[in-house]
Amino acid sequence: MAPPGLQMNEALRLLQNYEESGRGWFWATNAEGRLTYISETVAARLGKSGDGLAGTPLVELFDGSAGESERQRSLPFLLTRQSKIDELPLRAALEEEECWWAVSGRPFYSEGGQFQGYRGSGTDITAQRRSAEDASRLALYDSLTGLANRHHISKKLETTLAAFSQQDRSCAVMLLDLDRFKQVNDTLGHPAGDELLKQVAQRLLKIVGDKEMVSRLGGDEFQIILPDKDDRGELGDLAGEIIASLSQPYSVDGSRCIIGASVGVAISPFDGTKSGDLIRNADLALYAAKGNGRGRFRFYSQDLHQAAEDRRVLEEDLRDALVRNEMHLAYQPVVNAKSNVVTGVEALLRWNHPERGPISPAVFIPIAEESNLILSIGEWVLRTACADAATWPGDMRVAVNVSPIQFANEGLPKLVMHALASSGLPPERLELEITESVFLGDSSETNRMFEALKGVGVRLALDDFGTGYSSLSYLQTAPFDKIKIDQSFVRDATVAGSRNAAIIAAIVALAEALDMETTAEGIESLDQLDLIRKLNVSHVQGYVYSKPVPNANLLEQTETGAWTIKPSGPARQRNDRFHMYRKVGAIHGNHRYEVVIRNLSATGALIEGLLDVPLGTQFVIDFGEGQLATATVRRSVKHQQGVEFEQSLVSDGNGGLCTRHRVSPYLIAEATKRIATTLELPAFSTVNDWKKD
CATH class of the missing domain: 3.30.70.270 (Reverse transcriptase/Diguanylate cyclase domain)
Structure with missing residues (x-):
């Protein structure tokens, strides 16, 4: 066995080799927690030498900004208590890189039992910590x-x-x-x-x-x-x-x-x-x-629970709607903005359900697209529209909407040719309206489809321009004959402060530069029409001229030649009104009345069910599901009252209106009880009372 001195030298050499390998390092402090020894490999990582770090507090080796964790804060506590340190993870005080060490140490004492400081070791756990963080990140x-x-x-x-x-x-x-x-x-x-x-x-x-x-x-x-x-x-x-x-x-x-x-x-x-x-x-x-x-x-x-079931039933009914002759086309005139002469019409699909009556296209068209019925329905619309248009006198055009699913069907050009051939309609009298959503990418397939359709000789219109997909790039190559300005730009264009008029003017200038016509959709009031004319929009479509009409009515209007329509409608744009028959509650004082809403807008409603209510009377209209709106009577004629809401209603995302906030049923019950005990107001007569008398 080697002498003790040789064994000591061998142990020192082994420890030195271990330090130099980078797998671990050693440290020691005095009783004040200041370094008396630290491995040169770690000192070099910190940008100093072992001698240069002598006297430095041990805690300064570690990043204070990372010391918000419980373990990081525990280091000074352990040193103060002279407790042992076991594999404590600490972040090194390095600015350029992230480095974590697991630090261990034991206090040592003099022969008389006096605390002398710490001796300890450390290992680099950066790789393990990153691996653990990656695993945690993947889990979360x-x-x-x-x-x-x-x-x-x-x-x-x-x-x-x-x-x-x-x-x-x-x-x-x-x-x-x-x-x-x-x-x-x-x-x-x-x-x-x-x-x-x-x-x-x-x-x-x-x-x-x-x-x-x-x-x-x-x-x-x-x-x-x-x-x-x-x-x-x-x-x-x-x-x-x-x-x-x-x-x-x-x-x-x-x-x-x-x-x-x-x-x-x-x-x-x-x-x-x-x-x-x-x-x-x-x-x-x-x-x-x-x-x-x-x-x-x-x-x-x-009501969405019932709506989901209704939608499932509608899909089943839609599969047989064409066979049962439940569908027909209505035609909305497209009018020359200057002459008021109808130059064309848009074919609009209508479904008259045998039990539910008219079904909105906004409801059944998405169902048709998801259930893969849109191709057969679209073919029927195209053939019917061409057949009807061929019977019209003059050269009035018919516009037919083409869904993105139809546009992606490589058989579309052949279908268009067959519809034209079987009806005898000249190709230039057919206009296909295509939305911007067909431009998934500037693909060769899209360009080939445009070339094929233009090869047939039909006109192409870009529908709903400006609704979120707009790009000038595809207008450079896509051979459109017309741009249809979406009604979202027309709406509020006459309202003070709106930028919509400037946007419409820019679209018109763009279309004129590209030798395209323009059509403004959704024109309903005379002030909107005046603005559209001033902005040089070439064509107008909307209720200010005509709602969609059946083919028989269209034939009557065109029998004598050119169809001229005199615009009519409200003088100014007003908030959208929803005609309905909806039972709601009207609360006044400690009385609750059942009334009916006849029409509703964001700012007010027409209700009926009470008799001779004084102007200025305030009600709380209870729409149900916690929706309460304070309203003041502004017009009162016998059993009908026009009320104005204190706070405007907002869109419900489905074309309807709802209150901004809802009230908990518990709060409603509590408030009703409190009002009933503190406020006594005379009750109004109801229509039912009047009928009894």
């Missing part, structure tokens, strides 16, 4: 987009709702589904689809801001949590902003992609207090938004 975050994943956001929602239920706070949830994303995958491939999802995530984060509240659930589905949000006006604006942003063109690997988005919104506690209930109801709202034409948002309401 989507590897593609970096957003929270389904598991993480579900836990976040559960904890948020649990906390908020104790504090009477609200929380909104949005579910998003991308429209036409499958076409990107099918056309450009899955790598392009993945890149597109990354860009979608970036746009969502830019709008929402809080990364922890935005998640990708999988595929093309996303979820957003919005704590303390219940204002449906604000939520509707946010949903609209998200839809508009996600609908702007994307650039992916040199290709231009266009998709859209639909949004469903549910709000706790009104639409559910548990995570599962809230998500289910938001999903139901999303389904309704997609079913009403996509590119929309929808708030959850209780």
Whole structure:
């Protein structure tokens, strides 16, 4: 056995080799916690030598900014208590790189038992820590987009709702589904689809801001949590902003992609207090938004459960609608803005259900697209429109809408030729209206389709221009004959401060430069018509001239030659009014009356059911589901009252209106009880009382 001195030298050499290998290092302090020894390898990492660090407090080797964790704060505590240190993870005080050490140490004492300091060791655990962080990130975050994943956001929602239920706070949830994303995958491939999802995530984060509240659930589905949000006006604006942003063109690997988005919104506690209930109801709202034409948002309401079942039944009925002759075409005139002469009409599909009556195209067209019925229905529309137009005197054109699904069908040009040939209609009298959503990318297939259709000799119109997909690039090559200005630009164009008129003027200038006609859609008031004329829009379509008419009426109007229509309508644009027969409650004092809303706008309503109500009387209109609106009587004639709302209603995302806020049923009951005991106002006579008398 070697002498003790040789053994000591051998041990020192082994320790030196261990230090130089970088797998570990040693340190020692005095009783004040200042270094008396540190391995040169670690000192070099810190930019100093071992001698240069002598006398430095041990705690200064570690990053104070990373010291917010419980373990980091425990180092000074352990040193003060003279406790042993076991594998304590600490971040090195390095600016250029991230480095973590596991530090261990033991206090040592003099023969008399007096504390002398610490002797310890350390190992580099940076790689292990990064691996653990990566594993944790994969467990909580989507590897593609970096957003929270389904598991993480579900836990976040559960904890948020649990906390908020104790504090009477609200929380909104949005579910998003991308429209036409499958076409990107099918056309450009899955790598392009993945890149597109990354860009979608970036746009969502830019709008929402809080990364922890935005998640990708999988595929093309996303979820957003919005704590303390219940204002449906604000939520509707946010949903609209998200839809508009996600609908702007994307650039992916040199290709231009266009998709859209639909949004469903549910709000706790009104639409559910548990995570599962809230998500289910938001999903139901999303389904309704997609079913009403996509590119929309929808708030959850209780009637959506019945609506979902109704939609399923409608799909079944739609399959037999053509065979049963339940569908017909109506034609809305397109009028020369200067001469008031009808130059053409747009063919609009109508479905008269044998039990439910007229079904809105906004309802059944999306069903037809999803159920793959749009090709057969579209073919019937094209053939019927051509056959009808061939019987009209003169050279009046007929416009037929072509859905993106029809446009993607390579057999479309042949179908158009057959419809023209069988009807005898000259090709130049047929105008195909195509929306901007067909421009998924500037693909050769799209260009070939345009060339084929123009080869047939028909006219092409760009429909709904300016609704979110607009790009000047495709106007350079796509052979359009007309641009149709979407009615969203016409609406509010006459309102002071609106920029819509300037936008319309720019579209007209662009069309004129490209030798294209322009048509403004949705013109309903005379002031809108005057503005459109001043802006040199060439053609007008809207109720100010005519609603859609059956073919028989059209033939009557054109028997004597040119069809001229004198414009008529309200002098000025007014808020949209929804004609209806809806029973609601009208609360006045301690009385609640059942009344009927005959028409409704954002700012007021026409109600009936009470007799001779004085002007200025205030009611609380109860629309149900916690929707209360304070209203003042501004007009009163016998059993009808025109009321003005104290706060305007907002869009419900489905073409209707709703209140900004909702009131808990418990608060309603409490308030009603309090009013009943503190306020006594005379009751009004009702229509039923009048009928009894």
